[in-house]
Amino acid sequence: MDDDGTDELLLLRAREEREKIFQRYDRGTDPSNDVDPWENPSFEVYHYTDKYGFIQDQRLPIKHDPHESRRLELEVEREKKWLKMLERWDRSQDKLRKRVFKGIPNKLRSAAWLKLLNIPETKKKNAGVYGRMLTLARKYCTETRQIDSDVNRQFRENLAFRERYSIKQRSLFNVLTAYSMYNMELGYCQGMSGLVAVLLLYMDEEDAFWGLNTLMSDRKYAMHGLFIEGFPKLTRFLQHHDYLVAKIMPRLHKHFAKHNLDSILYSLKWFFVIFIERIPYKLCLRIWDIYLLDGERVVTAMAFVILRLHKNRLLKLKDMDAIIEFLQVKLHKDFGYDDDYVIRALEHTMQELKRLKLDLPPPPQPNEFPQRQLGEFIEPDFEKKIGHRKSVFTENEREVLTNVILRQEIIGQTDVESTNSYENSESVTGDAISMRTYQSFNSLATSLALSTDTLDSYNENKLDSGSDTEVEVENTRL
Amino acid sequence: MATTPRGGGTAQRPNGASQNKICQFKLVLLGESAVGKSSLVLRFVKGQFHEYQESTIGAAFLTQTLCIDDTAVKFEIWDTAGQERYHSLAPMYYRGAQAAIVVYDIQNQDSFQRAKTWVKELQRQASPNIVIALAGNKADLSNSRVVEYEEAKQYAEENGLLFMETSAKTAMNVNDIFLAIAKKLPKNDGAGNQGSGQGRRLAEVEQNRQTNNCCK
Ligand SMILES: Nc1nc2c(ncn2[C@@H]2O[C@H](COP(=O)(O)OP(=O)(O)OP(=O)(O)O)[C@@H](O)[C@H]2O)c(=O)[nH]1
Ligand SMILES: [Mg+2]
Numbered sequence: 001m002d003d004d005g006t007d008e009l010l011l012l013r014a015r016e017e018r019e020k021i022f023q024r025y026d027r028g029t030d031p032s033n034d035v036d037p038w039e040n041p042s043f044e045v046y047h048y049t050d051k052y053g054f055i056q057d058q059r060l061p062i063k064h065d066p067h068e069s070r071r072l073e074l075e076v077e078r079e080k081k082w083l084k085m086l087e088r089w090d091r092s093q094d095k096l097r098k099r100v101f102k103g104i105p106n107k108l109r110s111a112a113w114l115k116l117l118n119i120p121e122t123k124k125k126n127a128g129v130y131g132r133m134l135t136l137a138r139k140y141c142t143e144t145r146q147i148d149s150d151v152n153r154q155f156r157e158n159l160a161f162r163e164r165y166s167i168k169q170r171s172l173f174n175v176l177t178a179y180s181m182y183n184m185e186l187g188y189c190q191g192m193s194g195l196v197a198v199l200l201l202y203m204d205e206e207d208a209f210w211g212l213n214t215l216m217s218d219r220k221y222a223m224h225g226l227f228i229e230g231f232p233k234l235t236r237f238l239q240h241h242d243y244l245v246a247k248i249m250p251r252l253h254k255h256f257a258k259h260n261l262d263s264i265l266y267s268l269k270w271f272f273v274i275f276i277e278r279i280p281y282k283l284c285l286r287i288w289d290i291y292l293l294d295g296e297r298v299v300t301a302m303a304f305v306i307l308r309l310h311k312n313r314l315l316k317l318k319d320m321d322a323i324i325e326f327l328q329v330k331l332h333k334d335f336g337y338d339d340d341y342v343i344r345a346l347e348h349t350m351q352e353l354k355r356l357k358l359d360l361p362p363p364p365q366p367n368e369f370p371q372r373q374l375g376e377f378i379e380p381d382f383e384k385k386i387g388h389r390k391s392v393f394t395e396n397e398r399e400v401l402t403n404v405i406l407r408q409e410i411i412g413q414t415d416v417e418s419t420n421s422y423e424n425s426e427s428v429t430g431d432a433i434s435m436r437t438y439q440s441f442n443s444l445a446t447s448l449a450l451s452t453d454t455l456d457s458y459n460e461n462k463l464d465s466g467s468d469t470e471v472e473v474e475n476t477r478l
Numbered sequence: 479m480a481t482t483p484r485g486g487g488t489a490q491r492p493n494g495a496s497q498n499k500i501c502q503f504k505l506v507l508l509g510e511s512a513v514g515k516s517s518l519v520l521r522f523v524k525g526q527f528h529e530y531q532e533s534t535i536g537a538a539f540l541t542q543t544l545c546i547d548d549t550a551v552k553f554e555i556w557d558t559a560g561q562e563r564y565h566s567l568a569p570m571y572y573r574g575a576q577a578a579i580v581v582y583d584i585q586n587q588d589s590f591q592r593a594k595t596w597v598k599e600l601q602r603q604a605s606p607n608i609v610i611a612l613a614g615n616k617a618d619l620s621n622s623r624v625v626e627y628e629e630a631k632q633y634a635e636e637n638g639l640l641f642m643e644t645s646a647k648t649a650m651n652v653n654d655i656f657l658a659i660a661k662k663l664p665k666n667d668g669a670g671n672q673g674s675g676q677g678r679r680l681a682e683v684e685q686n687r688q689t690n691n692c693c694k
Contacts, residue, residue, distance in 0.1 A: 013588070036619075146561055149512035149533070156530030190511070190561045191535045229563055264570065268536035277532065321541045321554070328538075387562070 010386040018144040025148075025173050028165045035164045051106065052281055053159040053201065079105045086111050100293045101347055103286050103339075110202045116292040117214045119207050129375060130206045133178035136377060141177040142384045143188035148173065150193040160201060171205040172196055179212055184380075185372050186216065189227035194273040198288065217370055220295035225368025226272055233368045237271055237296075238263050240361030241303050244353075248304075252311050259320045266327045270303050278332055279306070283339045290346070297359040301350045309337055309345060499549040501665050504556070505656075506572040508596045509581035510589040511560025514615040517646035518581065519557045522656055527647050534559040537571050544653075544660050551660040553577075572600065577609040577659045582625065584614045584643060590625045597637060609662050611640035611655055618645040 027033035050056055082105055085096060104112045114120060123130075141147075151173045155161040160168040175196050180188045195215060199208040216224045225233030242263055246253040256263075269278045275287050291298045307314065310331070317323045335342065353359040372378075507515040516538065517531050523542045538557040543550050556571035558564065572578060578600055582593040593612060600610055612634045614625060627643060634641035640658050644651040 146511055152512075153530055153533045189563050190533050190559055193533070194535075227563075230566065262570070264536065264567075265539060272535055321539065324539050 007382065007386075011382070014142075014386050018141065021144050021148045022138055025165060025170050028167070028170055029163060033165060050281075052285070054155075054281055055157050055159065055162075075105050078102065079107060082108045082112065086115065089115055091115075097293065100289050101343055103343070104289045106285075109285070109289075112289075113199070113202050113211070113292060114207060117211045118218075119203070119210045119214070122210045122214065123206060126210070126375075129182070130178060130209050133181045133209075133375075134174060136181040137174075137177035140377075140380055141180055142380050142387050143180045144177060145387075146190070147176045147180070147188055147193070150190060151176070154193045154197045158197075158201070161197065168197075168200055171200055171208065174205055175200070175209045175212060178209060179216075181377065182209075182213065182375050183216060183224070183370060184376075184378060185370055186224055186228055191269075191272040192227060194276045195223075198276060213374070217374060219369075221291075222296060222364070222368060224370055225364060228367075232365060234264075234268075234271055236361045236364065236368075237300065238267070240300060240358075241267065244300075244304055244358065245307060249307065249311060252307060252314060255315055256323070259323060261320050261323055265320075266324055267303055269328075270306070271299055274299060275302065278328060279335050280332065283335055283342060286339055286343055287346075290343070294350070297350065297353070298346070300359060300361075301353055302346055304353070305342065305345050305349050306331070308349070309342070499665070500552060501549060501663070502552045502554065503577055503660075503663055504575045505553045505577040505579065505659070506556045506558060506568075506575040507579050507581060508558055508568065508572065508600070509560060509613075510583075510586075510592040513560065513581045513583040513586070513589050514646045515560065515579075515581050516557050518579070518613065518615060518644060518652055519555055521646045521649055521652045523555070525649075527649075536564065536567060542656070544657060546657070546660055549665055551663070551665070553656065553660075569603065572604050575604060575608060576663060577611070578604065579611045579613050579655065579659070580639075581613045581615050582630075583616050584625045585616055585619055585622045587624050590614075590630065594633070597639065601637075607664070609640070609659055610638075611642070611659050613651075613655055614641075614643040615646060617643040617650055618648045 024033055078099070081099065085093075085099065086108065090096065100112075137144075151169050152164070154169075154172060160166065161172070163169070172193060176188055176193060179192075180186070192212070196208055196212050199211045203211065215221045216227075222233065225231075226237075242253075245256075245263070269276065274291055275284050278284075279287070287298065287302055306327070310326070314323060314326065317326055337345075350359065507519060509515055511533070516534050517527060519538070519540055520526050520528065520531065523540045534557060536559055540555045540557065541552060542555065543552045545551070556575070558568050558571050580593045580596045580600070582589040597610060597612070600608060612630065614627070614630050630643075631641055633639075640655070640662065642651045642655045642658070644655055646652060
């Protein structure tokens with residue numbers, strides 16, 4: 001390959017690729033748009049489609065759930081209350097909090113999420129911006145190919161996203177390309193398509209754009225730091241997660257260590273996409289309700305709850321594949337506990353962690369937040385424009401790569417005792433964890449304890465009963 | 479020779495066969511996003527193909543066992559995410575790997591370039607004895623082919639790589655490429671398990687107890 005012509009050629013190829021993809025989304029479902037048959041999976045409509053639009057791998061008729069009618073009644077009651085509350089919106093209300101934990105009625109989720117994410121206001125303040133970003137994206141979006149291939153794979157089992165270039169697929173493409181212009185530092189990272197797809201099931205395009213922006217840039221969620229190169233926030237949260245597991249469930253921690261199971265291997269989607277496709281969608285929405293209310297601390301607590309509730313099962317699994325399969329596949333199909341029960345375990349855990357000042361990891365570095373003005377456009381440089389066409393890794397990629405290798409080595413050496421960064425941090429001062437802390441650890445380790453046979457059996461009292469109590473906390477050097 | 483892949487994940491004795499060795503190898507899939515890495519793994523491990531395979535975030539882990547003569551070769555497969563940003567996490571997965579499949583899409587020249595970058599990276603960073611295979615995937619769509627078979631073949635030969643064109647969709651060459659790797663991996667001298675730091679030492683110890691493990 002001759003050097004002179006190459007750059008030009010690469011730029012040209014990148015441009016052609018981008019333009020072609022945009023044109024396809026413009027045409028949408030129009031028959032003139034040639035869609036490869038394999039891109040449009042056929043499906044049998046008489047499969048059971050749930051109320052969220054997901055086609056289930058199950059045929060009608062489904063078995064009758066005796067609790068369903070009672071649940072419906074409750075939902076109608078709740079809807080009435082929510083309507084009133086939405087009219088007189090007050091975020092700090094205790095009532096709101098209580099009701100969010102009970103689950104936002106699905107019909108009112110759109111309205112509630114818009115408010116929780118402060119979308120109407122942001123949108124008003126930024127009138128015209130979204131349109132400008134869409135225009136810029138057409139010309140400059142360097143992530144077009146990646147976004148396109150992710151849109152093609154996102155929630156295809158949901159009716160809204162089923163058809164190639166359907167309205168929702170186009171919205172998803174638009175929001176993601178536009179956002180890569182609005183937040184140029186972040187651009188696009190795999191995972192973001194999942195977040196936006198969930199938002200789009202409850203709102204339209206421009207609202208989802210601002211919703212995404214809130215999730216990325218608002219301090220409460222601050223997902224920017226999760227997705228930028230090097231994943232600094234992920235690292236921070238994973239370390240905290242590891243710490244909690246090591247301190248509160250040392251037996252499980254050792255079990256995982258024995259099987260070389262780094263938490264990054266099972267929990268990435270918990271942090272990146274707030275449990276989408278890792279727990280059943282219905283439960284996931286309940287977690288989202290609470291996440292939108294309370295932000296990042298919910299993820300830490302829920303990650304803990306998942307392991308806590310399934311601890312006994314996990315301890316019985318004897319190799320890495322079985323553990324990963326369980327956490328990533330089995331729990332997505334069937335979480336094994338009633339949703340309300342899980343939510344109460346979550347609420348309890350959130351309170352306990354907060355009391356211990358362990359609800360969040362040590363504070364972030366500034367690099368977790370956007371450093372550049374959002375919405376400020378700077379033309380991408382050559383490297384960016386040709387993207388994956390370059391033949392070597394960039395400096396930045398290389399540096400991150402080295403850091404990751406380092407982290408690996410550190411993890412290899414870390415055990416329960418050597419959690420120095422934490423002992424010195426503000427949240428837990430020195431070795432002298434107070435008696436109260438100790439008791440709370442103990443309470444976290446035991447009060448959620450459940451026998452593994454609670455599959456589907458919903459029992460109000462279990463949360464406090466402390467059955468299957470374990471004493472492993474005592475083995476930990478506190 | 480029995481070459482049927484077996485599901486279930488754990489290396490058990492295949493029906494009836496008088497098995498006396500189990501070898502365990504770590505294999506990593508690398509390559510640009512959407513070239514079909516996850517699809518190849520899904521085809522190999524579960525015999526399925528999903529048009530709407532979800533995009534991989536971080537990495538996915540699966541296992542599959544192949545039988546060659548009297549040896550069961552268990553692959554621990556790390557399927558990595560293709561987006562560049564995730565490449566920084568890739569060393570977590572390829573360190574200590576004894577085998578790698580670098581995948582490109584025969585319809586996309588750039589994905590072939592990226593595959594070459596990966597090969598270079600592996601040659602520099604991974605274990606020196608790593609067995610690398612190059613897979614030109616989506617061979618079922620050969621009427622929109624851009625990367626010529628001969629070109630890739632020649633590149634592979636020059637770099638000492640195994641090479642096949644594959645299709646996760648039609649299953650063409652999918653088992654074959656894993657089988658070719660399995661055959662090329664050392665199965666007698668313990669070379670297989672000298673991964674750097676990471677690896678599955680404890681799990682292997684456990685394996686050793688249950689079976690007559692040839693891999694040290
Ligand atoms: N026709 C055809 N399509 C394929 C083949 N393999 C994969 N695909 C399709 O290509 C798309 C991408 O495949 P994936 O397996 O998700 O690609 P990947 O390399 O894992 O992508 P990342 O997870 O983003 O790195 C999916 O829509 C697949 O259905 C193939 O052999 N033939
Ligand atoms: Mg994949």
